[in-house]
Amino acid sequence: MDxxxxxxKQLICPICLEMFTKPVVILPCQHNLCRKCAxxxxxxxxxxxxxxxxAVTSGGRFRCPSCRHEVVLDRHxxxxxxxxxxxxxxxxxxxxxxxxxxxxxxxxxxxxxEEAPMCEVHPEERINIYxxxxxxxxxxxxxxxxxxxxxxxxxxxxxxxxxxxxLNDGIAMIVGNNDRMQGIISQLELACxxxxxxxxxxxxxxxx
Numbered sequence: 001m002d003x004x005x006x007x008x009k010q011l012i013c014p015i016c017l018e019m020f021t022k023p024v025v026i027l028p029c030q031h032n033l034c035r036k037c038a039x040x041x042x043x044x045x046x047x048x049x050x051x052x053x054x055a056v057t058s059g060g061r062f063r064c065p066s067c068r069h070e071v072v073l074d075r076h077x078x079x080x081x082x083x084x085x086x087x088x089x090x091x092x093x094x095x096x097x098x099x100x101x102x103x104x105x106x107x108x109x110x111x112x113x114e115e116a117p118m119c120e121v122h123p124e125e126r127i128n129i130y131x132x133x134x135x136x137x138x139x140x141x142x143x144x145x146x147x148x149x150x151x152x153x154x155x156x157x158x159x160x161x162x163x164x165x166x167l168n169d170g171i172a173m174i175v176g177n178n179d180r181m182q183g184i185i186s187q188l189e190l191a192c193x194x195x196x197x198x199x200x201x202x203x204x205x206x207x208x
Contacts, residue, residue, distance in 0.1 A: 011091055013037055014065045015140045017129050017155045022088050025081035029069035032087055037140065038078045040125070041065060044145050065144055121146055130159040 011019050015037035023035045033041075045062035061072045074080045119125045119139035127137045133151035142148045 007090075007094060011087070011094060012155075015041060015144065017140070017153070019094075020087060020091055022091065024084045024087045024091075025078065026084040026087075027064050027069070027071050027081065029064050029067050029071070031064050031066040031069075032084050033065075035078055035081070035083075038081065040141060041144060042073070042078055044141060128156055129153045130156045132159075 008019065013020050013034045014031070015033060020032065021034045021036060024032050025035045025038050026032050027038075042060060042062045046060040059073055059075050060077070061070055063070055117127045117137075119127055119142060122139050122141040125139035125141050127139050129138055129140060129143060130136070131138050131143075131148045131151045131153055134148070136148075137156055138146075138148050138153075143151070143153050
């Protein structure tokens with residue numbers, strides 16, 4: 001299980017902080033990006049270059065989000081970057097392994113599709129990361145170029161799971177404390193009843 005977790009960490013895109021989405025491109029510095037994420041970073045770095053079908057198709061440059069190495073592109077834009085077929089194959093094998101292990105243990109529940117909230121600053125980007133520094137959910141572009149570029153961030157899903165666990169633990173503690181208080185109250189009521197009975201017995205003894 002630890003090996004699978006370590007492998008999954010190696011397959012996380014530094015922009016969207018989720019598992020790489022094919023096609024995966026490899027930069028000259030040997031770091032990998034989802035091609036869509038590479039295109040988002042490229043467009044943000046070259047806002048005045050012409051676009052076609054949502055992608056910058058003429059030459060330009062941007063910096064690798066992992067090492068800040070400058071990436072110079074030709075007239076094909078991000079489509080001129082080489083695909084990392086090895087990483088794509090590893091992703092396929094990882095997903096097959098995860099699917100087979102989950103199906104062998106129990107029948108998975110149907111996936112619930114919910115519309116992801118969009119960033120107010122970058123309306124075309126969905127909120128998918130959590131700024132730990134400011135305790136706010138944000139988008140990948142805010143981390144790369146915006147107000148949170150120098151902040152510590154984490155995947156939104158992992159923060160959600162952590163906070164959900166902490167909340168459940170807090171609720172369990174409150175319930176446990178309530179049960180203990182009820183037990184103490186019951187003991188006090190029993191003690192009061194015993195004292196009252198003893199007092200009545202003493203009174204009857206004095207008047208008899």
